[in-house]
Amino acid sequence: MKISLPSALVDKLNNLQEDVVSYCVPLSELSYWKIGGIAQCVVEPNSIECLQDALKITSEFPEVAKLIIGDCSNLLFDDEGFNGVLIKIGNELSKITFHGDEVYCEAGAWVPEVAYHSYRRELSGIEHICGIPGRIGGLVYM
């Protein structure tokens, strides 16, 4: 499949760190629901700096669709796919830390894991999220 993104955008994205940018990705491989056509481009940042760079680059091309995603458990893509750039926040940005009785997590932390580690520390308040199959960023957004 031919990439139909502006070549200047592709050039800039290709300057991001190695292995964080993929083109012509079947959405069925990304989506919790295993459906969807082809995404023109998927960026999976492996650091906050890389995420900031990706957001800066994509903001320079407002005519190109951009969407931040987690596990796509609350998104349905059709067979047309996604003609733009998906920024996937996943395992590479999933740190969970505890300070006293407060939990801090990066947006890519897996929701059941946050609940589990909180439970292990005998913390209360997020029991209800233990069965939600997504990432904290998506949960907060929703």
Ligand SMILES: Cc1cc2nc3c(=O)[nH]c(=O)nc-3n(C[C@H](O)[C@H](O)[C@H](O)COP(=O)(O)OP(=O)(O)OC[C@H]3O[C@@H](n4cnc5c(N)ncnc54)[C@H](O)[C@@H]3O)c2cc1C
């Ligand atoms: C079986 C099942 C049970 C569920 N139960 C619940 C429930 O009890 N309560 C509930 O609230 N939800 C529930 N959900 C909905 C959904 O799974 C959650 O909201 C989940 O946390 C979404 O996370 P995700 O990573 O899959 O997000 P996605 O589906 O990838 O994205 C959802 C939305 O958030 C945006 N988004 C994702 N990540 C980010 C980010 N880092 N920054 C900015 N925007 C972002 C996306 O653009 C999209 O609009 C359930 C879903 C399923 C399938």
